[in-house]
Amino acid sequence: MLRVGINGYGTIGKRVADAVRKQPDMEVQGVGKRSPDYVAVNADERDYAVYAADESRADGFREIGIDLAGTVDDLVAESDVIVDATPSGVGAENRPLYERHETPALFQGGEDATVAEVSFNARANYEEAEDADYVRVVSCNTTGLSRFLAPLHENYGVEKARVTLVRRGGDPDQTGRGPINDAVPDPVSIPSHHGPDVQTVFPELDIDTVGLKVPTTMMHVHSVNVTLEERPDDVEDVTELYRNEDRVLTIPDYAGIDGAGTLKDLAQDAGRPRGDIWENCLWEESLTLQGQDLYCMQAIHQEADVVPENVDALRALEGELSSAESRAITNETLGIDLTHLHGRTDLTADRRTPDESLADD
Numbered sequence: 001m002l003r004v005g006i007n008g009y010g011t012i013g014k015r016v017a018d019a020v021r022k023q024p025d026m027e028v029q030g031v032g033k034r035s036p037d038y039v040a041v042n043a044d045e046r047d048y049a050v051y052a053a054d055e056s057r058a059d060g061f062r063e064i065g066i067d068l069a070g071t072v073d074d075l076v077a078e079s080d081v082i083v084d085a086t087p088s089g090v091g092a093e094n095r096p097l098y099e100r101h102e103t104p105a106l107f108q109g110g111e112d113a114t115v116a117e118v119s120f121n122a123r124a125n126y127e128e129a130e131d132a133d134y135v136r137v138v139s140c141n142t143t144g145l146s147r148f149l150a151p152l153h154e155n156y157g158v159e160k161a162r163v164t165l166v167r168r169g170g171d172p173d174q175t176g177r178g179p180i181n182d183a184v185p186d187p188v189s190i191p192s193h194h195g196p197d198v199q200t201v202f203p204e205l206d207i208d209t210v211g212l213k214v215p216t217t218m219m220h221v222h223s224v225n226v227t228l229e230e231r232p233d234d235v236e237d238v239t240e241l242y243r244n245e246d247r248v249l250t251i252p253d254y255a256g257i258d259g260a261g262t263l264k265d266l267a268q269d270a271g272r273p274r275g276d277i278w279e280n281c282l283w284e285e286s287l288t289l290q291g292q293d294l295y296c297m298q299a300i301h302q303e304a305d306v307v308p309e310n311v312d313a314l315r316a317l318e319g320e321l322s323s324a325e326s327r328a329i330t331n332e333t334l335g336i337d338l339t340h341l342h343g344r345t346d347l348t349a350d351r352r353t354p355d356e357s358l359a360d361d
């Protein structure tokens with residue numbers, strides 16, 4: 001059993017802890033927590049061993065009845081590998097601690113790429129992490145773009161990708177973030193950091209990205225335009241390509257899923273923990289071919305999509321299973337399978353024009 005320590009038990013860390021706990025080949029050694037707050041109580045209630053960020057904070061945990069397992073220093077010493085899910089920039093500060101204990105570590109996408117030897121996406125470059133000690137799981141948007149671009153790149157070649165990212169203002173627990181009544185260029189500079197970040201996974205890929213922030217906490221939405229090197233025969237071929245991707249939920253036209261709200265409702269109805277959507281959500285109706293150009297829209301649940309990627313990155317570091325093997329285990333244990341949406345209809349019927357349907361009747 002791989003003993004996994006999770007340092008930083010916030011939006012990403014708590015989800016990664018729950019996902020690791022579901023794996024047959026891993027266990028959670030414990031979670032590193034800085035503040036003795038409701039999230040710490042939640043970790044304790046879930047029977048995770050809690051380690052305080054440092055000794056000076058220990059009394060605060062004891063005062064709320066949390067029997068600490070030690071400090072983060074102890075957690076790093078007692079774990080085979082650390083998932084660092086601390087806020088952006090703190091991971092880089094923590095790296096010397098992991099090095100001191102010779103404990104390999106995963107970092108998150110808020111860190112600069114230089115924090116690790118490899119920037120990781122399970123679908124695109126799993127094998128590159130096999131000889132690494134330090135791996136960065138790329139950010140939610142970069143994960144979503146990597147999953148989207150990998151099959152296109154392999155099947156048709158990507159001449160140029162252009163993406164507008166409509167970014168959620170903050171996560172649901174980030175009460176102080178906005179905007180609350182605005183649409184804000186974010187970042188103001190063009191290209192946004194996402195394009196260069198995608199290139200840490202696909203070094204040769206030509207991609208430009210721009211971002212703006214809007215008042216929602218639910219999901220990011222990408223408006224994508226890709227100029228392909230080779231034109232697909234039909235847009236149906238592209239739709240089929242994505243229907244066969246394990247972490248892309250293609251949304252059939254009949255389903256009435258018209259935005260992030262209905263996607264969240266779908267996830268909650270499916271009994272997903274915290275209403276999490278681990279897949280890219282790609283609207284089939286938006287897939288459009290014009291000459292060599294493919295257009296589409298996809299939604300990315302920022303709190304969730306990197307979670308299975310962290311699990312796979314842990315296995316990639318171990319170097320014992322292939323990407324396909326690891327993803328299959330992760331998908332099954334987490335329940336990444338909303339394909340029932342497609343079992344309900346003749347998929348080809350979806351895309352017929354009303355005239356064609358009438359002719360059949």
Ligand SMILES: NC(=O)C1=CN([C@@H]2O[C@H](COP(=O)(O)OP(=O)(O)OC[C@H]3O[C@@H](n4cnc5c(N)ncnc54)[C@H](O)[C@@H]3O)[C@@H](O)[C@H]2O)C=CC1
Pocket residue numbers: 007008009010011012013032033034035053085086087088089090108109110111138139140171302303306
């Ligand atoms: N929230 C999101 O939408 C996504 C975040 N990420 C990345 O994941 C990383 C973590 O982000 P979140 O989970 O959103 O942050 P968060 O703020 O929700 O959680 C961070 C946790 O680390 C703890 N912490 C703060 N300082 C610490 C320190 N010095 N030592 C140990 N723990 C400390 C905080 O108390 C909190 O529990 C960042 O790199 C972020 O860019 C990646 C994908 C999506």
Ligand SMILES: O=C(OP(=O)(O)O)[C@H](O)COP(=O)(O)O
Pocket residue numbers: 109110139140141142167169194302
């Ligand atoms: O990884 C994320 O976004 P990103 O892909 O835009 O960097 C997360 O949604 C965190 O975004 P934030 O930096 O606005 O908190």
